[in-house]
Protein backbone atom coordinates (compact mmCIF):
# COMPACT_ATOMS: atom_id res chain seq x y z
CA UNK A 12 0.00 0.00 0.00
CA UNK A 13 0.96 3.63 -0.37
CA UNK A 14 2.54 4.16 3.02
CA UNK A 15 4.35 0.83 3.46
CA UNK A 16 7.89 1.31 4.70
CA UNK A 17 7.54 5.07 5.14
CA UNK A 18 8.23 6.15 8.71
CA UNK A 19 5.19 7.91 10.03
CA UNK A 20 4.48 9.98 13.03
CA UNK A 21 1.22 8.88 14.54
CA UNK A 22 -1.07 11.00 16.64
CA UNK A 23 -4.04 10.67 18.91
CA UNK A 24 -7.12 12.86 19.04
CA UNK A 25 -7.28 15.30 21.95
CA UNK A 26 -10.71 13.86 22.79
CA UNK A 27 -8.94 10.86 24.33
CA UNK A 28 -8.65 12.88 27.53
CA UNK A 29 -12.27 14.01 27.66
CA UNK A 30 -14.54 11.57 25.82
CA UNK A 31 -15.60 8.00 26.42
CA UNK A 32 -14.39 7.80 29.99
CA UNK A 33 -15.71 4.52 31.34
CA UNK A 34 -17.37 4.43 34.75
CA UNK A 35 -17.58 0.72 35.55
CA UNK A 36 -19.73 1.18 38.65
CA UNK A 37 -22.53 2.78 36.66
CA UNK A 38 -21.84 0.91 33.40
CA UNK A 39 -21.55 4.17 31.49
CA UNK A 40 -19.20 5.91 29.07
CA UNK A 41 -19.17 9.66 29.68
CA UNK A 42 -17.80 12.85 28.23
CA UNK A 43 -16.08 14.88 30.93
CA UNK A 44 -15.21 18.56 30.77
CA UNK A 45 -15.94 19.44 34.41
CA UNK A 46 -18.50 19.19 37.18
CA UNK A 47 -21.20 21.38 35.69
CA UNK A 48 -21.12 19.67 32.32
CA UNK A 49 -21.20 16.25 33.97
CA UNK A 50 -24.27 17.16 36.03
CA UNK A 51 -26.01 18.71 33.06
CA UNK A 52 -25.32 15.88 30.63
CA UNK A 53 -25.56 12.84 32.88
CA UNK A 54 -27.41 13.84 36.10
CA UNK A 55 -30.59 11.83 35.43
CA UNK A 56 -28.95 8.71 34.04
CA UNK A 57 -26.35 8.68 36.82
CA UNK A 58 -29.11 8.93 39.43
CA UNK A 59 -31.00 6.09 37.78
CA UNK A 60 -27.86 3.95 38.00
CA UNK A 61 -27.25 4.55 41.68
CA UNK A 62 -25.16 7.75 41.81
CA UNK A 63 -27.53 9.37 44.27
CA UNK A 64 -25.84 11.13 47.18
CA UNK A 65 -23.45 14.14 47.02
CA UNK A 66 -20.75 11.74 48.24
CA UNK A 67 -21.40 9.40 45.29
CA UNK A 68 -21.10 12.33 42.89
CA UNK A 69 -17.94 13.63 44.56
CA UNK A 70 -16.34 10.21 44.34
CA UNK A 71 -17.25 9.98 40.65
CA UNK A 72 -15.74 13.41 39.99
CA UNK A 73 -12.49 12.43 41.67
CA UNK A 74 -12.32 9.19 39.70
CA UNK A 75 -12.89 11.00 36.43
CA UNK A 76 -10.24 13.60 37.22
CA UNK A 77 -7.78 10.81 38.02
CA UNK A 78 -8.67 9.02 34.81
CA UNK A 79 -8.00 12.18 32.78
CA UNK A 80 -4.59 12.55 34.44
CA UNK A 81 -3.84 8.87 33.82
CA UNK A 82 -4.71 9.23 30.16
CA UNK A 83 -2.43 12.26 29.80
CA UNK A 84 0.52 10.26 31.15
CA UNK A 85 -0.30 7.04 29.32
CA UNK A 86 1.97 7.34 26.26
CA UNK A 87 5.12 8.21 28.18
CA UNK A 88 4.49 5.64 30.88
CA UNK A 89 3.85 2.95 28.32
CA UNK A 90 7.12 3.75 26.51
CA UNK A 91 8.98 3.56 29.84
CA UNK A 92 7.44 0.15 30.63
CA UNK A 93 8.34 -1.11 27.18
CA UNK A 94 11.98 -0.04 27.64
CA UNK A 95 12.20 -1.70 31.05
CA UNK A 96 10.66 -4.95 29.77
CA UNK A 97 13.04 -4.97 26.79
CA UNK A 98 16.05 -4.61 29.08
CA UNK A 99 15.15 -6.89 31.98
CA UNK A 100 12.38 -9.39 31.18
CA UNK A 101 13.29 -13.02 30.45
CA UNK A 102 10.65 -14.71 28.29
CA UNK A 103 9.50 -18.26 28.94
CA UNK A 104 8.97 -18.92 25.24
CA UNK A 105 11.56 -16.81 23.38
CA UNK A 106 10.52 -18.29 20.03
CA UNK A 107 7.32 -16.20 20.17
CA UNK A 108 9.53 -13.14 19.71
CA UNK A 109 10.97 -14.43 16.45
CA UNK A 110 9.45 -13.17 13.26
CA UNK A 111 6.00 -14.70 12.61
CA UNK A 112 6.30 -17.97 10.69
CA UNK A 113 3.62 -19.55 8.53
CA UNK A 114 3.72 -22.70 10.71
CA UNK A 115 2.14 -20.65 13.54
CA UNK A 116 -0.91 -20.00 11.38
CA UNK A 117 -3.89 -22.24 10.76
CA UNK A 118 -3.99 -23.63 7.20
CA UNK A 119 -7.46 -22.05 6.71
CA UNK A 120 -6.08 -18.61 7.60
CA UNK A 121 -3.11 -19.00 5.27
CA UNK A 122 -5.38 -20.15 2.48
CA UNK A 123 -7.85 -17.28 2.94
CA UNK A 124 -5.07 -14.66 3.08
CA UNK A 125 -3.20 -16.15 0.13
CA UNK A 126 -6.39 -16.24 -1.91
CA UNK A 127 -7.21 -12.61 -0.98
CA UNK A 128 -3.80 -11.42 -2.17
CA UNK A 129 -4.30 -12.89 -5.67
CA UNK A 130 -4.94 -10.26 -8.36
CA UNK A 131 -8.31 -11.75 -9.35
CA UNK A 132 -9.60 -12.40 -5.81
CA UNK A 133 -13.12 -11.28 -4.98
CA UNK A 134 -15.46 -11.27 -1.99
CA UNK A 135 -17.44 -14.25 -3.22
CA UNK A 136 -14.30 -16.36 -3.45
CA UNK A 137 -13.13 -15.29 0.00
CA UNK A 138 -16.51 -16.06 1.58
CA UNK A 139 -16.04 -19.68 0.51
CA UNK A 140 -12.89 -19.75 2.64
CA UNK A 141 -14.26 -18.46 5.95
CA UNK A 142 -17.39 -18.70 8.06
CA UNK A 143 -20.01 -16.00 7.72
CA UNK A 144 -21.46 -15.50 11.20
CA UNK A 145 -23.80 -12.72 10.12
CA UNK A 146 -24.07 -11.65 6.53
CA UNK A 147 -25.33 -8.33 5.14
CA UNK A 148 -26.48 -6.68 8.32
CA UNK A 149 -23.67 -7.21 10.81
CA UNK A 150 -20.89 -8.43 8.54
CA UNK A 151 -19.23 -10.67 11.14
CA UNK A 152 -16.92 -13.45 10.04
CA UNK A 153 -14.90 -16.15 11.75
CA UNK A 154 -11.96 -18.36 10.79
CA UNK A 155 -9.16 -20.35 12.42
CA UNK A 156 -6.11 -18.08 12.87
CA UNK A 157 -3.39 -19.77 14.92
CA UNK A 158 -2.44 -23.43 15.30
CA UNK A 159 -3.09 -25.06 18.67
CA UNK A 160 0.65 -25.27 19.52
CA UNK A 161 1.11 -21.56 18.79
CA UNK A 162 -1.89 -20.62 20.98
CA UNK A 163 -0.42 -22.77 23.72
CA UNK A 164 3.03 -21.18 23.44
CA UNK A 165 1.60 -17.66 23.39
CA UNK A 166 -0.56 -18.40 26.42
CA UNK A 167 2.41 -19.79 28.31
CA UNK A 168 4.39 -16.67 27.51
CA UNK A 169 1.56 -14.36 28.55
CA UNK A 170 1.05 -16.20 31.84
CA UNK A 171 4.76 -16.10 32.54
CA UNK A 172 4.74 -12.36 31.94
CA UNK A 173 1.68 -11.93 34.11
CA UNK A 174 3.39 -13.73 36.97
CA UNK A 175 6.60 -11.73 36.57
CA UNK A 176 7.27 -8.57 38.55
CA UNK A 177 7.46 -6.48 35.37
CA UNK A 178 5.23 -3.37 35.23
CA UNK A 179 2.02 -3.96 33.27
CA UNK A 180 -0.07 -1.55 31.30
CA UNK A 181 -3.70 -2.53 31.02
CA UNK A 182 -5.51 -2.78 27.68
CA UNK A 183 -8.16 -0.16 28.50
CA UNK A 184 -10.31 1.13 31.33
CA UNK A 185 -12.76 -1.74 30.94
CA UNK A 186 -10.20 -4.55 31.33
CA UNK A 187 -8.13 -4.74 34.49
CA UNK A 188 -6.18 -7.80 33.43
CA UNK A 189 -4.36 -8.52 30.23
CA UNK A 190 -1.32 -7.23 28.42
CA UNK A 191 -0.47 -4.61 25.82
CA UNK A 192 1.46 -6.46 23.14
CA UNK A 193 3.64 -3.54 22.10
CA UNK A 194 4.95 -3.20 25.67
CA UNK A 195 5.98 -6.83 25.56
CA UNK A 196 7.86 -6.24 22.30
CA UNK A 197 5.45 -8.34 20.25
CA UNK A 198 4.32 -5.70 17.76
CA UNK A 199 7.32 -5.94 15.44
CA UNK A 200 7.71 -9.74 15.25
CA UNK A 201 4.07 -10.79 15.56
CA UNK A 202 1.30 -8.22 15.17
CA UNK A 203 2.69 -6.00 12.42
CA UNK A 204 3.42 -8.95 10.09
CA UNK A 205 0.01 -10.43 10.92
CA UNK A 206 -1.63 -7.14 9.90
CA UNK A 207 0.48 -6.38 6.85
CA UNK A 208 0.82 -9.82 5.29
CA UNK A 209 -2.42 -11.53 6.21
CA UNK A 210 -5.14 -9.29 7.64
CA UNK A 211 -4.69 -6.47 5.14
CA UNK A 212 -5.65 -8.55 2.04
CA UNK A 213 -8.51 -10.24 3.90
CA UNK A 214 -9.93 -7.01 5.28
CA UNK A 215 -9.55 -5.25 1.93
CA UNK A 216 -12.04 -7.71 0.43
CA UNK A 217 -14.37 -7.96 3.42
CA UNK A 218 -14.57 -4.29 4.40
CA UNK A 219 -13.32 -2.04 1.57
CA UNK A 220 -15.73 0.69 2.72
CA UNK A 221 -14.22 0.75 6.26
CA UNK A 222 -10.58 1.21 5.29
CA UNK A 223 -9.88 -2.55 5.08
CA UNK A 224 -7.43 -1.91 2.25
CA UNK A 225 -5.71 0.97 4.04
CA UNK A 226 -4.74 -0.44 7.42
CA UNK A 227 -1.56 1.24 8.58
CA UNK A 228 -1.43 0.77 12.34
CA UNK A 229 -3.00 -1.18 15.16
CA UNK A 230 -3.37 -1.52 18.90
CA UNK A 231 -3.04 -5.10 20.07
CA UNK A 232 -3.73 -6.46 23.52
CA UNK A 233 -4.74 -9.59 25.33
CA UNK A 234 -7.77 -9.65 27.60
CA UNK A 235 -8.14 -12.18 30.36
CA UNK A 236 -11.32 -13.24 32.15
CA UNK A 237 -11.18 -15.49 35.18
CA UNK A 238 -13.14 -16.15 38.37
CA UNK A 239 -12.35 -13.45 40.90
CA UNK A 240 -10.98 -11.17 38.15
CA UNK A 241 -12.76 -9.53 35.20
CA UNK A 242 -15.62 -11.79 34.12
CA UNK A 243 -17.45 -9.77 31.49
CA UNK A 244 -17.16 -6.69 29.33
CA UNK A 245 -19.67 -3.87 29.01
CA UNK A 246 -21.16 -2.84 25.70
CA UNK A 247 -18.84 -0.58 23.71
CA UNK A 248 -17.43 0.09 20.30
CA UNK A 249 -13.73 -0.08 19.49
CA UNK A 250 -11.44 2.80 18.67
CA UNK A 251 -10.66 1.02 15.43
CA UNK A 252 -11.98 0.72 11.90
CA UNK A 253 -11.83 -3.07 12.10
CA UNK A 254 -11.15 -5.64 14.80
CA UNK A 255 -9.95 -9.22 14.96
CA UNK A 256 -10.58 -11.05 18.22
CA UNK A 257 -8.80 -14.41 18.50
CA UNK A 258 -9.61 -16.91 21.23
CA UNK A 259 -6.34 -18.31 22.64
CA UNK A 260 -7.91 -20.60 25.29
CA UNK A 261 -7.91 -21.92 27.90
CA UNK A 262 -10.94 -24.12 28.56
CA UNK A 263 -13.97 -22.04 29.57
CA UNK A 264 -17.74 -21.83 29.49
CA UNK A 265 -19.81 -18.69 28.91
CA UNK A 266 -18.12 -15.46 27.86
CA UNK A 267 -19.78 -15.25 24.43
CA UNK A 268 -19.57 -12.02 22.49
CA UNK A 269 -22.76 -10.15 21.65
CA UNK A 270 -23.17 -7.70 18.81
CA UNK A 271 -25.70 -4.96 18.24
CA UNK A 272 -25.78 -2.52 15.35
CA UNK A 273 -23.36 0.25 14.43
CA UNK A 274 -22.98 2.68 17.30
CA UNK A 275 -24.39 5.55 15.25
CA UNK A 276 -27.63 3.64 14.61
CA UNK A 277 -30.68 4.69 16.67
CA UNK A 278 -31.59 1.24 18.05
CA UNK A 279 -28.06 -0.01 18.13
CA UNK A 280 -28.53 -2.71 20.75
CA UNK A 281 -31.82 -4.18 19.58
CA UNK A 282 -31.63 -7.94 18.87
CA UNK A 283 -28.01 -8.54 19.82
CA UNK A 284 -26.40 -11.50 18.14
CA UNK A 285 -24.50 -13.95 20.35
CA UNK A 286 -21.21 -15.24 18.97
CA UNK A 287 -19.36 -17.99 20.81
CA UNK A 288 -15.59 -17.95 20.92
CA UNK A 289 -13.89 -21.02 19.47
CA UNK A 290 -10.33 -21.60 20.66
CA UNK A 291 -7.82 -20.81 17.91
CA UNK A 292 -10.42 -18.93 15.86
CA UNK A 293 -10.72 -15.22 15.20
CA UNK A 294 -13.91 -13.17 14.92
CA UNK A 295 -13.69 -10.30 12.42
CA UNK A 296 -15.96 -7.29 12.85
CA UNK A 297 -16.24 -3.57 12.26
CA UNK A 298 -14.91 -1.51 15.16
CA UNK A 299 -18.05 0.61 15.19
CA UNK A 300 -20.31 -2.39 15.76
CA UNK A 301 -21.53 -2.24 19.35
CA UNK A 302 -20.45 -5.31 21.28
CA UNK A 303 -19.60 -6.72 24.66
CA UNK A 304 -18.83 -10.00 26.37
CA UNK A 305 -21.29 -12.05 28.42
CA UNK A 306 -20.14 -13.20 31.87
CA UNK A 307 -17.65 -16.01 31.98
CA UNK A 308 -19.08 -19.24 33.44
CA UNK A 309 -16.14 -21.39 34.43
CA UNK A 310 -12.47 -21.58 33.50
CA UNK A 311 -10.21 -18.87 32.08
CA UNK A 312 -10.65 -17.05 28.80
CA UNK A 313 -7.70 -15.32 27.09
CA UNK A 314 -8.20 -13.46 23.80
CA UNK A 315 -5.90 -11.58 21.50
CA UNK A 316 -7.62 -8.42 20.28
CA UNK A 317 -6.16 -6.38 17.43
CA UNK A 318 -7.77 -3.03 16.80
CA UNK A 319 -6.93 -2.31 13.17
CA UNK A 320 -6.69 1.28 12.08
CA UNK A 321 -6.69 3.10 8.75
CA UNK A 322 -5.42 6.66 9.05
CA UNK A 323 -7.04 7.46 5.71
CA UNK A 324 -10.42 6.90 7.35
CA UNK A 325 -9.88 8.19 10.87
CA UNK A 326 -8.03 11.34 9.81
CA UNK A 327 -11.39 12.52 8.51
CA UNK A 328 -13.49 11.62 11.51
CA UNK A 329 -12.38 10.48 14.94
CA UNK A 330 -14.62 7.51 15.82
CA UNK A 331 -14.55 8.42 19.50
CA UNK A 332 -15.72 12.05 19.32
CA UNK A 333 -17.21 11.87 15.81
CA UNK A 334 -15.50 15.11 14.84
CA UNK A 335 -12.52 16.02 12.71
CA UNK A 336 -9.66 14.83 14.97
CA UNK A 337 -7.82 17.43 17.02
CA UNK A 338 -4.35 15.91 16.53
CA UNK A 339 -1.83 15.55 19.35
CA UNK A 340 1.58 13.99 18.67
CA UNK A 341 1.97 10.62 20.33
CA UNK A 342 4.48 7.81 20.72
CA UNK A 343 4.45 4.59 18.65
CA UNK A 344 1.26 4.14 16.65
CA UNK A 345 -0.56 6.64 18.87
CA UNK A 346 -4.24 6.20 18.16
CA UNK A 347 -3.58 5.71 14.46
CA UNK A 348 -4.10 9.26 13.20
CA UNK A 349 -1.54 10.97 10.99
CA UNK A 350 -1.00 14.55 9.96
CA UNK A 351 -0.53 13.61 6.33
CA UNK A 352 -2.95 11.67 4.16
CA UNK A 353 -1.62 8.57 2.42
CA UNK A 354 -1.22 9.88 -1.10
CA UNK A 355 -2.98 7.30 -3.20
CA UNK A 356 -6.27 6.77 -1.37
CA UNK A 357 -9.13 6.50 -3.79
CA UNK A 358 -11.73 8.64 -2.05
CA UNK A 359 -14.54 6.90 -3.93
CA UNK A 360 -13.69 3.70 -2.04
CA UNK A 361 -13.85 5.44 1.29
CA UNK A 362 -17.20 7.15 1.11
Ligand SMILES: O=C(O)CCC(=O)C(=O)O
Pocket residue numbers: 234244249256268302303304314316
Ligand atom coordinates in the same frame (compact mmCIF):
# COMPACT_ATOMS: atom_id res chain seq x y z
O1 LIG B 1 -13.94 -10.20 25.50
C1 LIG B 1 -13.86 -10.14 24.30
O2 LIG B 1 -13.65 -11.13 23.61
C2 LIG B 1 -14.07 -8.81 23.63
C3 LIG B 1 -13.04 -7.78 23.95
C4 LIG B 1 -13.32 -6.48 23.27
O3 LIG B 1 -14.30 -6.29 22.64
C5 LIG B 1 -12.34 -5.38 23.37
O4 LIG B 1 -11.43 -5.48 24.20
O5 LIG B 1 -12.47 -4.40 22.62
Ligand SMILES: [Fe+2]
Pocket residue numbers: 247248249302
Ligand atom coordinates in the same frame (compact mmCIF):
# COMPACT_ATOMS: atom_id res chain seq x y z
FE1 LIG C 1 -14.22 -4.39 21.69
